[in-house]
Amino acid sequence: MNCAQARDTFSALLDTRTAATAHAEARAHLAGCPDCQREFSSLNQTLAALDAMPTPSPTPRLRQNFYAMLEEEKHSAASLRIAATREHRARRVSLWGWILSPIAAAALLGLGFFVGQRSIPAATPAPANDAVAMRQEIKTLQDQVSKMGQLVGYSLLQQQQRPANDRLRGVLTSATLENPNDQVLNNLIGALALDPSANIRLGALEALYPHAGQEVVRAGVLASLPREQNPLVQVSMIDFLAAARDREAVPVLEKLSTAAAADPSVRDAAKRALTQL
């Protein structure tokens, strides 16, 4: 960088707002150039003298004159007219608000009444064939509700990543269904076999009780029993199989009744079930 280029940057270097970030190259040049140092120094001195100039205060007359002028302007014809216009406009808006609000409310009420009259047909005595149709419609709606319940339970059960609360809600939703389809039963058996939460496995088992008559359910519970580690759930499963009178369970129960690793309560429950079967 030559002297002319460096001097072009002096205004930035002298401005405190930009000096910190300005022109490292120019600074380097300045450090090694006596002529530029003299130029920079003289400008800097001039600015220092300028900054040191006292800034006088105005006399009180300036303030007095200003407020006198302001008062005069506020009371001038034009200002009064503008103020009056503003006030009048505000009052007019307010007045219209008072008048229009009740009218609008009444109009809305009337409109609602009119629409209601038009859209709801007058009640007439239903003939006998209408009653049949209505029963049919109710049946259809019940089916739809039932399917919807199955769908909700199914989707909640499927989402193993969801919190245990949601999975438990899925099990409980499925438990309330009177006629769950195979998909729902499969999911309940899956929850019984695989869910990490003992509470949910117990919930699933509870939900499966009404369907113990089904072969697939009993087979599912029986298949889950050897995998189960929680004694409480194991005992509940054994009780389930005993209540279902599932003869297929005998070998598994015999094994459990003598298993040294099994909890004593489990062994007792297995022995008890074997006597029932």
Added chain:
Amino acid sequence: MIAAFEEIRVHPSPSVVEKPRLAPVDTSAEQRSDHALMLAVREGELDALGELFERHHGPLFGFLVKHTGDRAAAEDIAQTVFQRMLKYRHTYRDEGCFTAWMYHLARRSAADHFRKGNATPQATDPADLNEHADDTPHAAHRAATNDDHALLQTALARLDCDDREILLLARFQELSFAEIAGILECSVGAAKVRAHRALRELRDIYFRLQNEPIP
């Protein structure tokens, strides 16, 4: 040599180091911006101009004193500026910057003042003499400082009016070069060049005055 350069210190502008210590702001009361106040004035809330006067009349007066070198004239011009704010309030724009607008008006008012001053000689109000009598520096102080301030004021007065104006706006009024460019109706680059040229010019006059033999 580098050590010598280290001695050169950039004197910070008064806006950075000599800011008056402000009283703690009461944050519970919502303080409106200059722009919001001026918009309120435009809409007819004239009392809002009082707040703007209190905020800005000091810096404006300081600018005008340095610009005119005459305190009485500076007060008259400051008065005119606030008068014009009222008179032309409807021209203040939604996207405007109040400070830039104020200095735009100040610049026009000062130009009118100088034009009038050139046309007709002005009589001195005796009351002004009394009001400003105490402002004269003490003789001993003047001797000690070699009347540097007076020399600089003389140097400022000898500057071209436009140069003086841009130098004072850039150095004292906390305006960005974009705002100054807006006031002077020129590009930002041109404003920077003009400000630096004005500083060099002032330096030359000031140093020449310092070296002149005392009559």
